[in-house]
Amino acid sequence: MKKSLVFITFFIFFLLTACKESKISLGHNVYFNKEENIHYGNNPDQVMDLYIPDKKLIGEREVFIIIHGGGWRGGNKSQLTFFTLSMMQRFPDHIFMNMNYRLASATQYGIPNQTDDITKVTEFLKERLSYSPKLILLGNSAGGHLSMLYGYYFHADKEVKAVINIVGPADLSDTGFKNYEEYSFVEKHLVDPKILPTATSPVNFASPIHWITSASASTLSYYGTTDRVVPLSQKKILDSILSKNNVIHESYEFKGGHLDWDKRPNNTFLIDKIETFLKHIDKK
Template sequence: MKKHIRVILICLSLPFLWTSCTEKKINLGKDISFDKEENVHYGQSSEQIMDLYIPHTKTIKEKNIFIMIHGGGWRSGNKSQLTFFTLSMMERFPDHIFVNMNYRLTSETHYGLPNQMNDIKDVSAFLEKKLGYSSKLILLGNSAGAHLSMLYAYKFDSYKKVKAVINIVGPADLSDPGFKNYQEYSFVERRLVDPRVVESGTSRIDFASPVKWISESSPPTLSYYGNSDRVIPSSQEKILDSVLNKNHILHESYQFNGGHLDWDKHPNDQFLIKKIEAFLKKTGKK
């Protein structure tokens, strides 16, 4: 990665530079620059914050928005995990707006859903008010963030604002016997979904499974899975591809060499970015 991006990350990591890094212009070279607003509050909770990157471009046309959603088993993690990858994406997509968001985490006292779905919805509403127009959204998440991206796009996006989903090592079917080996599965069963929001006749696990909500109107989906992932079994990729095929949804699926956390390591990260660019061109959304 270029030296100037490393400098930006140093700025983000030093407490005594916090104020100067809060709002500034980020230069990525090749006439690529963004205005950055850090830790913007989009809701009342202290967890509801995001980093916002708006490009400097000569065109005044409405810009598509990447919403980056971190992983962490629904109960941990932070947007800082995706900062470096977000900057790499900004180099490849200089005409897009980028949001790197935190969301309310699941705990023994707070259910994850529907809160985490509402957080994505609130980010979208915040952006629409700030920008003055309703933009097309591209949801990109890894692990639990990929699950939330798919679930929101397939079930909760009632106004069809999501035009593409980038699913990176995301669980798509929580009822899959292979996924039940996940070490936190009992927590997922108990605390991911508030039972009060589940429709009669639907289990909480099915309610939280993105594949259960795929229809012919679901958005195009690109998936990326590790060939030696011990967290997300290979059956998840197969199940998701099968349901997308059945519903005639444009989709692509790729594998990288490595485990659950290796997707953003070189050369896996650059391969993924190239595939995202090609995929969005196919969908006509870039």
């Protein structure tokens, strides 16, 4: 209990002083250099926060790319700042990038803009680091969906080491997901029709499971038992397709709804599982 209070006190202090400090301490000799609101494109939404370990290490560091949720047309990277800091404590040798992306609207499609934005930040990283880092895509809700879609289709190569999908829809044609109150927006405005392959519907194109192959990135998923936005049926569908293609994967359930994954003890359980999962991949 005492440790938890110290941890919470630190984060309150961090959030109050974040705009003034260029280096942050997470305790236990863990230091990161941070840069906030870096522009990686000309659109006001194309900004990101970058955290690079202050500790010098030999070799190339892996990168967590953090992608927020919000129904593809809302949300902000600030929603995942606290979770990103918690992850940094557990992974002090990794680089973290917490990104905003161009939001969808009735006049602007989400895809390929949003997946293109992920490409832009990876290109920024390559230039900044002078090497091509291994990527771990981590997102919640729409961010989980984009992490899967990007990892399985738009950037399906060996640079994507793993996908951490938190309450992200994997099959947009799932009957349970069709109860989503903004489903008509998903059908009409998520995908630009100009990029659709012949005889492929927008819903199928935007469904990550449609693009899973035996070469797809290892995937860890986390779903709520009472989620009314992205139902638990999504977990079963995703697990089934990953298993059929012999993709390394794990999935877990937490008690709660769509936003409860980031509450204790669900968030600490998730970080524990992410750490174990990535160690498991490294041994393969």
